[in-house]
Amino acid sequence: MNAPDLMPRVQPRPVPAAMLRALRERFGDRCSTAAAVREQHGRDESAYAAIPPEVVVFCESTEDVAAVVALASEHAVPVIPFGVGSSLEGHLLAVQGGVTVDLGRMNRVVRVNPEDLTVTVQAGVTREQLNREVRDTGLFFPIDPGANASIGGMAATRASGTNAVRYGTMRENVLGLTVVTASGEVVRTGTRAKKSAAGYDLTRLFVGSEGTLGVMTEITLKLYPLPEAVSAAICNFPSIDAAVRTTIQIIQMGVPIARCELLDANAVRAVNRHSGLSLRESPLLLMEFHGSDAGVREQAETVQQIARDHGGEDFQWASTPEERTRLWTARHKAYFAALQTRPGCRCQSTDTCVPISRLAESINESIAEADAAGIPYWVVGHVGDGNFHLSYLIDPDSADEWATVERLGVQMVQRALRLEGTCTGEHGIGLHKMPYLVDEAGPAAVALMKGIKLALDPKNIMNPGKVIAV
């Protein structure tokens, strides 16, 4: 495979025999050095080849994690937290060796407080599991990245998804954390109160830190009452531009739309084939409205009118819960659907996000460049947030394609920054975007981040080599 070599090359830090012995003693067969286990933990859903850790420990409690990190701290060995492996920027690759802490068995919903609209979960609980377990309370957790990610992973990457336009991202929805720090100490941040002005916002410092400042083991989240009424609509447009301009106006008018997803014709085609749908294969917005019966009707009428003004067609409705579930499941599987349209390909996804008024420019120019390049691509977007993913389907054996996609990716990020946006709306920095972060934040801000990193992790053992170079 000719995937570009973006990995910072540093000497791996070997796990000393004494540490391995101590791990085996405590964890028994929950401590594995089997090649298959290591290989599976050294990759994510990105296009990059696996870089396996030296050892994988399956933790079942905060105390387990603290024990691993205390040993890692003693021996100055890297620690990489692992949820379900669905990140997209090389977050999980063991570029400096070390121990991967698998949190998948920490999958307990610790405490539901429906009367306060809060829930506390272990880091390995997935978003689908969480929603299944709280369904009886009449509440739900809205954040939904494409994958059925773990809540810990979602907090670590500051994830969002299709509902963020109304409900915010993990940034807005995490109330508090239990974190194992780089010294192996257990710290709690935040409270269950909705707001607080008490001291530095450690919760939001850990959210989005991608495992580089500590391992989150428990997360307290906000929940929301299931809306009285929900309706989902599909609206086809003559062009992507028309769909985007409709979205811009929806947001500018303050319509409290719950979901507003763009799919280009390529994405629609892939989704149809993969999920057996029969959506018309032109650019479309997939929308959802939450509220009272009257409120939902009112929002939908407003949006239909805006859409018509931009050449959008009559809404097609998905009114039953089953139809909606089918539609959104198909949307969430778009990544895998698209992968199947070019056999043997790897997918490289972009993730820029810009102020809403600049979205048309951001998307249109990116698509013109993609068309010119001639490499298959597809577009989906959380366009209500100004965020979209233009994803290339790359022949992994073509160095040319990798180089072209990399060049186009840089151009997209440069454009997003020029439009006062960000290089990543929701996937995070990981390995791949480290140089983009410097472009975006500037060396002075990155120096502050580095100062914080070294203050909290002086031995640079927490997921080292990611986010910022230390």
Added chain:
Amino acid sequence: MNAPDLMPRVQPRPVPAAMLRALRERFGDRCSTAAAVREQHGRDESAYAAIPPEVVVFCESTEDVAAVVALASEHAVPVIPFGVGSSLEGHLLAVQGGVTVDLGRMNRVVRVNPEDLTVTVQAGVTREQLNREVRDTGLFFPIDPGANASIGGMAATRASGTNAVRYGTMRENVLGLTVVTASGEVVRTGTRAKKSAAGYDLTRLFVGSEGTLGVMTEITLKLYPLPEAVSAAICNFPSIDAAVRTTIQIIQMGVPIARCELLDANAVRAVNRHSGLSLRESPLLLMEFHGSDAGVREQAETVQQIARDHGGEDFQWASTPEERTRLWTARHKAYFAALQTRPGCRCQSTDTCVPISRLAESINESIAEADAAGIPYWVVGHVGDGNFHLSYLIDPDSADEWATVERLGVQMVQRALRLEGTCTGEHGIGLHKMPYLVDEAGPAAVALMKGIKLALDPKNIMNPGKVIAV
């Protein structure tokens, strides 16, 4: 005055003659050592006696601030940022001497981007000024602490106010910052995009850091479309408990109420007298609904029904903008109104915030203790957030009253923490709540905060002696 001596006593760090000379050279008569100017800058709205800084510099630009901080860094002299002086926890007292940087002249709205629902302001712009200046765009900024505070001060204390129940606090509404760091460097954080997963969340680290990590000089904020319809209602209740239980149910049902303010009979009486209103002097909820015409009607009907179930009376409506302005202005002046009910008194305000289901317990027990103590008090609350202020009107010459109020304050905080809440919903830690922060966050979390503080401000010059002991 017998106000309790809560100030950490450390040796003031004198401003060396060379630094004073340099300041005078650069700033001329914008650099003042006049006693009256120093005195005015060494206090806030709290009950504590002023501790004046050695010198006050009136800055007019980020470069001005950077020049002061660079000098202060060179000479290891404390720097205290000052907006309008409306903080409530001793934030502005120069407990270690030094220079106060007055940002009041940095009162320019730098850039309005209505098409993106964003605005960038200098730190000295006040919330009322901001709303005047953006009114023509059809947008508004909802965060409204009681005082007409500066946006910089509001960001520094993670302020909220009456609209937070729907629109969030400064935590949710600051998109980006220009900050002068402790070395005098200028750093920009965030972008104008609505969300980002790019690196550590420096924006939210500075928000709520109370001037201890750097001086915010420009702030980029979210704006919101003025709602199509607004209506405000007053609902009297037979008891505070009934009003609080109504609130709890409103929140649990997910009614998107925009404002939900509790006033006890004492607060109503003070407000009536101060603002010439004639509200019935029993506990009441002051509510506001935002939305479409139909949406507002629907919300109000739902809430009226909930209120009736708890013995609440028929709503009285404030439907015209003028009536509403009069009502909310009166509410915002409650602090000054209450001060006038006991001539010569000082006011000590509490600020706990708890998960919504624990609010009744939190308020009821606090009021029982206040009644038993026999010191005049009044209660207002952003009860939709679980946050309320029980404020004592203290005879400043009575050591007994000070001691009693301090004891009751400790009990209130202990109760809030037991109920999984916070010692401060919106006023911040300042001087007064430093021990409470340790109780709330625990020594391990405070140690992380200290590590961050020393990483970003190794000479401990940024508002030293506040938030955490270094």
